[in-house]
Amino acid sequence: MRKLTYYIACSLDGFIGDPGGDGSAMIRFVDEEFLAFLKAEFPETVPTQGRRALGMDDLPNRRFDTVIQGRGSYDLALKEGITSPYAHLREYVASTTLTESPDPNVEIIADDLVGKVRELKAEEGEFGIYLCGGSKVAGELLDEIDELVIKTYPLVYGSGMPMFAAGFALSEFTLESARTFGNGALVSTYSRKR
Ligand SMILES: NC(=O)c1ccc[n+]([C@@H]2O[C@H](COP(=O)([O-])OP(=O)(O)OC[C@H]3O[C@@H](n4cnc5c(N)ncnc54)[C@H](OP(=O)(O)O)[C@@H]3O)[C@@H](O)[C@H]2O)c1
Numbered sequence: 001m002r003k004l005t006y007y008i009a010c011s012l013d014g015f016i017g018d019p020g021g022d023g024s025a026m027i028r029f030v031d032e033e034f035l036a037f038l039k040a041e042f043p044e045t046v047p048t049q050g051r052r053a054l055g056m057d058d059l060p061n062r063r064f065d066t067v068i069q070g071r072g073s074y075d076l077a078l079k080e081g082i083t084s085p086y087a088h089l090r091e092y093v094a095s096t097t098l099t100e101s102p103d104p105n106v107e108i109i110a111d112d113l114v115g116k117v118r119e120l121k122a123e124e125g126e127f128g129i130y131l132c133g134g135s136k137v138a139g140e141l142l143d144e145i146d147e148l149v150i151k152t153y154p155l156v157y158g159s160g161m162p163m164f165a166a167g168f169a170l171s172e173f174t175l176e177s178a179r180t181f182g183n184g185a186l187v188s189t190y191s192r193k194r
Contacts, residue, residue, distance in 0.1 A: 001121055001122065002128050002129055003121070003128040003129065003147050004117060004129045005129065005130060005145070005146065005147040005148070006131040006133070006148050007130055007131070007132070007148075007149040007151075008148075008149070010026075010153070010163055011026070011152070011153060011156060012152060012153075013160075014162060014163050015159070015163070016135060016161050016162070019159055021135070025155060026155065029181075029183050029184070031182075033181055035054070037179070037187070039054075039056060039059060041062060041063075042062065043059035043060075044059075044063070044065075044086070045132075047082075048082075048085060048087040049080075061088060061089070061127060063127060063128055066090040066120060066128075066129045066130065067091050067092070067130045067131075068117065068129060068130070068132065068141075069091075069092075069094070069131075069137065070137030071098055073137075074098075074106075078102065083103035084105045086130075091105050092106070092107050092108075092109050092120075093106055093107070093108055094109045095108055096111070113140055114140070114144060118144065121144070121146075128147075135164060138165070139164040139165035142164055142166050142171065145192060147176075147190065147191050148188075148190040150163075150190070151185065152186045152187075152188065153185050154184035171192065174192075175188060176191050177189045
């Protein structure tokens with residue numbers, strides 16, 4: 001069974017962006033030390049354009065071979081004219097309004113999102129599935145998430161876009177590892193208690 005991992009940047013108070021979803025205030029914490037960590041541990045989570053700019057094009061995937069994002073997150077790439085933001089992964093975009101995929105590497109999931117994710121999880125393979133976000137899709141897939149990798153940056157937003165757009169329900173996770181960085185960032189990995 002392949003794991004679905006929600007790998008996400010968030011503020012100390014659990015927001016993945018400002019009320020409109022913009023998380024660009026967190027980018028300042030991607031310094032030399034943090035970037036070295038990303039290159040070593042999660043190179044495939046850096047979008048294709050960023051990989052190119054950072055000279056990471058040749059780095060092999062370490063954990064994931066597939067990415068799932070909602071149309072809201074995918075829109076950010078589309079607005080930049082990028083139709084395949086994670087060209088080094090199999091890309092799935094959840095959307096009921098994108099009737100046709102804008103890119104041959106991107107498959108649209110229009111209905112039965114949970115069923116499709118279960119199908120992907122049931123595939124054979126050593127690599128997992130990167131749930132990129134955003135909030136709505138993560139909320140819909142909360143019960144399917146096997147692992148959380150949370151990049152917490154030392155910022156308080158006060159309000160903003162939550163990690164999950166979901167109703168109240170407790171889900172328990174076990175802390176597997178935590179790594180701190182000189183700039184106050186923290187990357188914590190949790191597995192779901194089943
Ligand atoms: N901090 C971080 O690391 C991080 C990471 C990723 C994203 N983000 C932020 O998250 C924001 C976007 O989040 P969001 O919550 O607004 O949107 P989202 O979750 O990315 O996408 C929501 C859209 O996904 C589609 N969708 C949701 N559930 C579906 C289902 N069951 N079946 C089919 N389609 C479904 C719908 O698209 P249609 O309307 O087309 O039907 C829905 O409008 C962006 O602003 C981005 O900056 C932050």
